[in-house]
Amino acid sequence: MPPPSPRPRKAVQRFFLLGVVTFALILAGLGSLRGELVLLAVPLVFYLAAGLLGAPLPPALKVTRTLPGGRVFPGAPVAVRLEVVNEGPALPVVRIADPVAPALEVLGGETGLLTALPLGRKVELNYTVSARRGAYHLPPVHVTVSDPLGLFCWEKRIAVPSRLVVYPEVPRVRRVDIRPQGTLAYAGPVPARRGGPGIEFYGVRDYNPGDPLRWVNWRASARHDQALFTNEFEQERVADVGLILDTRVRSDIQVDGDSLFEHAVQATAGLAQSFLNAGNRVGLLLYGRVLDWTFPAYGKVQQERILQALARAAPGESMVFERLDNIPVRFFPPRSQLILISPLFPDDMATLVRLRARGYAVLAISPDPISFEGRALPAGEAAALGQRLAHLERGVLLRRLQQSGIQVLDWPVGRPLDVVLRAALARAPSWQRTVGVE
Amino acid sequence: MIATLKYAAIVGAAGGLAAAYVLHGWWPLALPLAVVGALWVWGSWHGRRWPADAGLLLLAVAAGGGLWLGLSAGESFLAVVLTLSAWDLDHFHRQVRGELRTEAIARLERGHLLRLLAVDAVSAAVAGVALALRLQLGTGLAALLGVLVVCGVGEAIAFFRRESD
Numbered sequence: 001m002p003p004p005s006p007r008p009r010k011a012v013q014r015f016f017l018l019g020v021v022t023f024a025l026i027l028a029g030l031g032s033l034r035g036e037l038v039l040l041a042v043p044l045v046f047y048l049a050a051g052l053l054g055a056p057l058p059p060a061l062k063v064t065r066t067l068p069g070g071r072v073f074p075g076a077p078v079a080v081r082l083e084v085v086n087e088g089p090a091l092p093v094v095r096i097a098d099p100v101a102p103a104l105e106v107l108g109g110e111t112g113l114l115t116a117l118p119l120g121r122k123v124e125l126n127y128t129v130s131a132r133r134g135a136y137h138l139p140p141v142h143v144t145v146s147d148p149l150g151l152f153c154w155e156k157r158i159a160v161p162s163r164l165v166v167y168p169e170v171p172r173v174r175r176v177d178i179r180p181q182g183t184l185a186y187a188g189p190v191p192a193r194r195g196g197p198g199i200e201f202y203g204v205r206d207y208n209p210g211d212p213l214r215w216v217n218w219r220a221s222a223r224h225d226q227a228l229f230t231n232e233f234e235q236e237r238v239a240d241v242g243l244i245l246d247t248r249v250r251s252d253i254q255v256d257g258d259s260l261f262e263h264a265v266q267a268t269a270g271l272a273q274s275f276l277n278a279g280n281r282v283g284l285l286l287y288g289r290v291l292d293w294t295f296p297a298y299g300k301v302q303q304e305r306i307l308q309a310l311a312r313a314a315p316g317e318s319m320v321f322e323r324l325d326n327i328p329v330r331f332f333p334p335r336s337q338l339i340l341i342s343p344l345f346p347d348d349m350a351t352l353v354r355l356r357a358r359g360y361a362v363l364a365i366s367p368d369p370i371s372f373e374g375r376a377l378p379a380g381e382a383a384a385l386g387q388r389l390a391h392l393e394r395g396v397l398l399r400r401l402q403q404s405g406i407q408v409l410d411w412p413v414g415r416p417l418d419v420v421l422r423a424a425l426a427r428a429p430s431w432q433r434t435v436g437v438e
Numbered sequence: 439m440i441a442t443l444k445y446a447a448i449v450g451a452a453g454g455l456a457a458a459y460v461l462h463g464w465w466p467l468a469l470p471l472a473v474v475g476a477l478w479v480w481g482s483w484h485g486r487r488w489p490a491d492a493g494l495l496l497l498a499v500a501a502g503g504g505l506w507l508g509l510s511a512g513e514s515f516l517a518v519v520l521t522l523s524a525w526d527l528d529h530f531h532r533q534v535r536g537e538l539r540t541e542a543i544a545r546l547e548r549g550h551l552l553r554l555l556a557v558d559a560v561s562a563a564v565a566g567v568a569l570a571l572r573l574q575l576g577t578g579l580a581a582l583l584g585v586l587v588v589c590g591v592g593e594a595i596a597f598f599r600r601e602s603d
Contacts, residue, residue: 014529017491019594021498026587028502030580036511037502038583039568040518043561044498047522050557092549093533114534115542116549148553150529 015051015151018044051151058154059145060088061117065098065138065160071307072166074133077107082125082141082160086117095144096125101136104129104164131166133265135312138162167307168262173270173418175278177425180239180361182335188238188279190337195232202234238279240296242332243268243306245313246342247288248322252315253343253369255376263367263413264341265310270417271339271365272306284309285331287324289316293331324351335359343369344408346397353404363407370394371412440531440547447524448478451497455504455517462508471500482528485535490528497521515565519558526554 022044029037066081082098097112109127117123141160146153175189183190195202204217207228220229245268252261268284275282276299283296284306294302294309320326324340324347332338338355342348344366356362370390377383398408411420452475456468474496481489498521501514530550534543 014491017494021495023587023591025498025502026583030584030587033577033580034505035568036505036514039511039565040498040502040514042564042568043515043519043522043557046557046561046564047526050553054553093546114546116546148550149526150533 015048018048018151022048047149048151051147051149054092054147054149055152056091056145056147056154057089059086059091059094059143059156061085061143061156061158062087063141063143063158063160065141065162067162067164072131072164073169074166075130077128077130078164079126079128080109080138083122084117084124084141084143085122086119088119090119091117091145092148093146093150095142095146096123097142097144098125098127099139099142100127100129101138103134103136104131131164133166133168133262133311134314135308136164136166138164165308165311168265168269168310170273170307171266171270171417173267173274173421176271176274176421178239178241178337178339178361178363180241180335180337181359182333183235183237183239184281186238186279188236190237190239190280191234194235196235198233198235200234200236202232204229205232206230238281240333240336241275241280241282242296242336242338243272243275243282243284244327244338244340244342245284245286245310246324246340247286247292247313247315249288249315249317250345251288251343253373255373258372260343260367260369260372260413261315263372264343265313267365267367267411267417268341269307269310271341272310273303276300276303276306282306283331285327286310286313287321287327289314289318289321291321291328293328296333324348327351327355329355329358329360332360335361337361337363339363339365341365341367343367344394344397344401349397349401349404352401352406356405361407362405363409364401365409365411365417366398368394368410368412371414440527440534440551443551444482444524444527444531445479447520447527448475448482448493451475451517451520451524452478452493454513454520455497455500458504458509458513458517459500459507462504464507467500467507471497474500478524478528482531485532487529487532490525494521494525511565511569515562519561523554523558 022041025041025044026038029035029039029041062085064083066083068079072078080098082096084096093114094117095112095114100106100111107128107130110125111127113123113125115123138160140157143156143158144153145156179191179193181193183193191198191200195205204220207216207221207230211230215230217229217231221227245264247261251264252259254260272282272284279298281296281298282302284294286292286309292309292313294305296302297305324342338360340352340362342364344364352362352364370387374383374387377387394410398410401408409420409424411417452471456471456475459465459468459471474493478489478493481487498518501509501517501521504514504517505511534546
């Protein structure tokens with residue numbers, strides 16, 4: 001893309017004011033035939049002429065903006081360096097301003113400079129910013145070149161494509177036990193519901209020649225004449241995991257500058273990292289204003305893709321995606337594990353039950369909006385009663401989901417997700433377990 | 439240094455013109471001129487732009503009008519030169535003391551002052567020659583100058599039209 005041409009040279013307001021005064025003096029002198037009046041205009045005429053002679057030529061500047069490589073996390077200082085090289089005619093007075101995006105906070109350094117730039121000279125601006133999670137496009141650099149007397153100027157906006165991606169915090173989430181009906185071909189940590197090499201006892205079958213003797217179930221064999229039985233273990237494979245982050249506006253609750261949605265984003269990042277580290281294939285769907293789909297894949301690159309998607313996740317509203325009914329199930333491989341991160345609303349239940357009925361293993365991790373919002377409620381009997389009623393209503397919803405075979409994790413966001421996950425998932429013995437509401 | 443020169447020029451322009459009015463017996467007109475000067479100093483101190491523009495306009499008018507009230511051409515000329523310098527330095531000072539970092543401030547200041555000094559010196563030389571020769575503005579010369587002014591304004595308008603296309 002060719003660089004944008006500078007805006008035309010323009011005479012600033014000072015030029016017109018001075019021109020009017022000069023013109024008035026001369027006209028008055030000529031009209032009254034008084035040479036002294038014309039004489040008074042002489043310094044003004046020379047001043048205007050000096051400005052006109054020194055009027056700047058179109059600037060030719062090379063501007064580069066450097067941002068640090070690697071991941072940037074919320075609140076961390078980001079050092080920005082702006083380098084401007086004059087590749088054209090000498091510029092007597094240059095004003096360089098790097099307008100910082102409103103969402104960024106300048107922590108230190110200079111974002112603007114007034115200087116003179118001879119041919120080939122380079123100047124630098126160094127400043128530090130910090131930002132909240134998000135993907136930011138830094139705006140063009142403003143350059144104003146004027147003559148030494150400030151009567152004429154060129155204005156130029158130089159686009160320096162720079163993108164600052166502030167990743168979400170990634171909380172540590174240790175292994176999350178899932179048990180989808182379908183698994184993939186590669187060995188991994190997910191029980192595959194079929195016998196074979198493994199660790200967990202799966203069942204007993206007839207002895208086949210070649211079975212290791214240490215697998216023979218001697219107790220069962222002793223009860224039958226002329227028959228040997230072999231223990232079977234459950235194979236462990238990797239699985240497809242689909243993460244669905246609820247980005248509908250109503251899932252974002254703000255209390256004292258803290259956002260429930262941010263907690264949900266961080267939880268999603270932690271879960272994605274945990275599942276990918278375990279070798280699973282993970283995809284991500286942001287469901288809210290639009291559908292933002294990160295195709296399932298393995299490994300570190302996928303982790304980067306998911307973090308980038310989470311960095312740009314923002315709550316949004318759409319008539320189409322107001323309810324969960326329009327989750328595109330074709331995005332997720334059949335019989336895979338789905339994990340929905342959402343505060344959950346009564347009208348979500350039907351969709352979750354339908355997903356379960358289609359053969360998906362569904363785990364709903366629900367940041368608790370009641371206790372989150374309750375922090376800001378004034379102390380009082382009415383508030384306590386209202387909160388209790390809301391808790392009861394939510395409890396009923398979660399219990400009905402559990403009864404439908406959906407795993408539900410009620411997560412008070414004040415506690416680390418990892419602790420809540422371990423406490424909830426480790427307690428129940430069966431793969432059919434549903435996680436109790438605390 | 440720029441700030442000192444600026445305030446000196448404002449005080450010199452407004453104060454000098456007021457003093458000239460008082461010397462020629464027009465002291466009631468000197469007071470408004472002193473007020474204009476004070477307002478300009480106040481505005482300049484607070485980084486306001488409009489008092490400088492108003493000061494330029496009013497002091498130039500006062501210098502021109504003084505010619506009818508008995509001020510000499512030299513006095514009025516000096517007032518205009520000081521007013522112009524004050525107006526210029528006010529703008530430059532506002533520019534360099536803004537929120538931006540100013541690099542090579544000494545070079546910028548030196549370049550600017552030299553240019554302003556050159557304008558003032560050339561103007562003074564031309565005015566000095568004109569006053570020494572006691573050039574009279576007759577009808578013919580006035581008409582010629584009028585034509586030149588009209589041509590100059592026309593050229594200026596054409597120039598800005600070209601630039602903005």
